[in-house]
Amino acid sequence: MRTVAVVGASLAGLSAARSLRKQGYDGRLVVIGDEPHRPYDRPPLSKEFLAGTVGEADLALESDDEDLRAEWLLGARAVGFRVDGAERVVLLDDGREVRADGVVVATGAVARNLPGTDGLAGVHTLRTLDDARALRDELALGGRLVVIGGGFIGAEVASTAYALGLDVTVIEAAPTPLAGPLGETMGGVVSALHEAHGVRLLCGVGVKGLSGETRVDAVLLEDGRTVPADIVVVGVGARPCVEWLEGSGVELDNGVKCGADGRTSVAGVVAVGDCASWYDPQAGFHRRVEHWTGARERPDAAVAALLSWGAVEARALRPPYFWSDQYGVKIQFAGHAAGADSVTVEEGAPGDRSFLAVYRCAGQPVAVLAMNQPRLFMRWRKQLAATAS
């Protein structure tokens, strides 16, 4: 392989570039990113960066003396892809083409927005550094913040804004926030942190629309209520950025459909990070895992697969792990809650914001959740990994 193009310059793309060099790839390496920035860390965008306690320099993912011998094409968006004989061709929005033997797809996901909110000032999504800058500047002015969506991003923004002194309301369409990732019971336990801090939580009600002429002034609910707002954050999930691959032969299904090692339906093309839907051999189906740790770890496996194209057997992945910080509480989760038939608190008490809960399926642990219990959590996380492999 003489040229590898990594499309995407966030954590998954950078990790892939690093893996390529670490695994001995010595050829030309092109990294393409649609944002103008060098790779930066996103988790602080809803926490310390938004709170103003860490600056942009702290977000850099590369170290000062790091040299991956890569050509960086930043501010260039991939808009098309085709296979041309032995070459794979990435088409960029400025008309340039990047021809490569191998391609790593790491184009991530884009925040979903509410229809009809374009151009209304005071309405934000939070995904990129530019999003975070804009939101941080508005939060600094204070006022009433309404967060639409009680997922992790929404909850972290609510927590940060609460600490900054804003009046905060969280609106969640489902009866319980976080029921998808954590299940109903623990979703309720974790989202109870909002009301314990005086942040209003309205559940089971949809948003009909926003009101305001040039700037938002309220959120209109489907049950007829109106929630006044100076700032609105829409945190209703993300969709994978894969439009550029449509019709290219790379199979798509809720992201790029991949094997258990990141290989796509097209030889010489692997996909990693939030845009990739890897086959989970244990579950027996494909799923996208939108966690930081997946974007960090899976490129190792995908690059090994790219360089050998299946000659090397994929190592079993560790169970997915993510963390969240809300209202000064460290929340950690590993595994998959969806397959569980029970969840029990094994240590501590939710009311004390210090506990560990184990999710089981037919008696077997399948996931673990903890608040402020990093040591115990690690013990369980290792045990989950041992039983999974």
Place this chain on the structure above:
Amino acid sequence: MIPVCLLVDLPRGEAYRLDIDPPVSVFHTDDGEVFAIDDTCTHQDASLADGWLEGCEVECPLHASKFDLRTGAVDAPPAKRPVRTHEVLVQDGMIYVVPSTDAPNLPPCVASRLAGGPA
């Protein structure tokens, strides 16, 4: 030279946190080697003794930064600064740490707390 514990009391794959200031963690690897590094992750306040030990590498229990126990180098982000290493001696079955005289790379929140400022 600070006594840590008996080597037989620290099984392979385990870590011991030495409560000095700043704290130091001592790791006994699966290969039988013993290493000592600052216990606090250089990224944010977390105890590396609670981390995931694999080979000569420890992964932070919170945000998954990885450090090489032999050199202190960062093997995986989000940490960017290496963790300080300390010399380890094993004499008559006892583990000792010779604390480094280098400046530690503590995360901003911990460094300001040690300096007497706001956490």
